[in-house]
Amino acid sequence: MSTATNTPSISTSTTLQACGVRKSFVSGRLQSVVLHDLWLDVRASELTLISGPSGCGKSTLLAILSGLQPADAGGVRALGHELGGMGMRELENFRLQHTGFVFQGFNLFPALTALEQVELPLSYMGLPKGVARKRAIESLDEVGLGPRMRLLPAELSGGEKQRVAIARALAKEPELLFADEPTSSLDSANGQIVIDILHRIARNHGTTVLCVSHDPRLVGHADRVLAMEDGRILSDHVPPASLSTTLEAKEPSA
């Protein structure tokens, strides 16, 4: 894209950028601003967590950053593409090629086995059947569901269903992975597993993982935490727990 030259200052690992994003909703005669001219850079190989109370606009921000919703003003650049300039078809294609999603609800088709759930989007990407099957199995193995891939959603626990949903997103080998409240409907043990998997995906695959959650348990597992309130980002910091794990990881090499 020609506009890529307009922003030479961004760091090489910045894959997702919000530039003055504004969004407001109209309900009746009232217009409420959800996002106030928001600026944000999200980097690859990191798990970025946007936390905040419900209604702070974090889900809307995720929807805009992932191209599911247009912003009223400002722009979103994802992987060097200006999302605002794309039509519906183009956006669908962009999402097909580059993004993965994990939602609070697992949204699995009741009729399909775990393996088929993961294969389904791959088949729409135009991958040959063999390749799609191989990738799906690898992804399910990666989330620890290899032995249970022939089961239907009804035969899986909540945590396992969410892992299938993650595998479904992961198998596409996306550069951008968006997760909306991925642990909200899970118990602590399963929540822990899920967040660990998301973290690992960021580290091992170099994926930009953007997670939105009000779950305080996640803060310690993120590489970067953005606290949001009333449509504004209040703080941007590296959580202490994550800092220590980073240090630990660096120690042997030092």
Place this chain on the structure above:
Amino acid sequence: MVALARKTLIHEWRRFLPAILAVGFAGLLQLLQAALVLGIFGSASVYITGSSADLWASYPGTQSVNLGRPISEDVAMRLRMDPDVTKVEPFRWVDADWRGPRDTGGVSVFVSGIDPRPDGMMFSHALPPALRALLNEPGAVIVDKADLDSLGVNIGDTAAINGQRVRVVGVSSGLRALGGVNIVASLDTARVLDLDPAAAGMTTYFVAKLRDPSKAKMIAKRLSGQDTFGPYTVWTAKDFARQSQLYWMFDTGAGAGVLFLAGIVFLVGAVITSQTLIAAVIGSIREYATLNALGVGRGSLRKVVMEQAFWVGALGLICSIVIGALMLIIARNRSVPMELHPITAALCMALSMALAIVSGLAAMRSLRRADPASLLR
């Protein structure tokens, strides 16, 4: 490709069952209605379809076989002069009044005067040679087995037609008429029974056999349109049979009734089917939205819905074919007049499939609610 549509259909068969049954019963209703109507109105042309003649010469503009007017005997000459015609035979139609031995009141009957020889063309499919031979006796008539009661006679009984004495010498089957009772007699007997002074020295139809029946259309055209032998028209047997059936179907209003009912069946079936399919789409709307978030285009999602509609249609059709075949067999055993041609059957099937497809299109619209942004709550 993961067969999402089919797997969902199998897994959630209870959800789809109403749609399948709606298509199935709509198809069955169309089939049976068509078979019944064709069966009933097919008997309007039994004189033509039950005979082996290739051409029918009648008074010009005759709309149905029961409405023939006398034509000159000379027409037979004209037919015989044609090199392609191998045989010509008269057929006399007499509208008459029947008085049976039992108290049945007056019964309106249609007397068919035919050539009773074993190689006669009239009713060659409906009357075996032995039965035809019985007609040689003056005053002998044959009636349909199913009409014995309404005529109040048995084989061997005597009765009166137009005041003339006749004797029932045998019964046939498959010669029931619409709007009256068919009586078969020899040409000589029929002439005696015909009281119409205008019909003296005339006959109602001449039927002809051709050397090459496949040329019937061309020869009929060649023979028509000449008035030297008095007014007459020549039809091919097929055209005349269809003309008679259509006359009955539309003159009686039954045709319009059938079309109206077919429309209602289609509408009711489409409403049930589309509602079921819409419910199925709405039931999976979050999953569809997730696929859309992952980049699977709306076009592809629509295809899934249409595929589901197609399978619902196909399964429904199988239902209607199986039940329909069963009903037809039962009807045949009970001599209910039912007749189904492959083309009519195919048309009914196509209509049912169209019903499923229209319902699929309606269901497709509800995919608009598959908004991935709505999943972010």
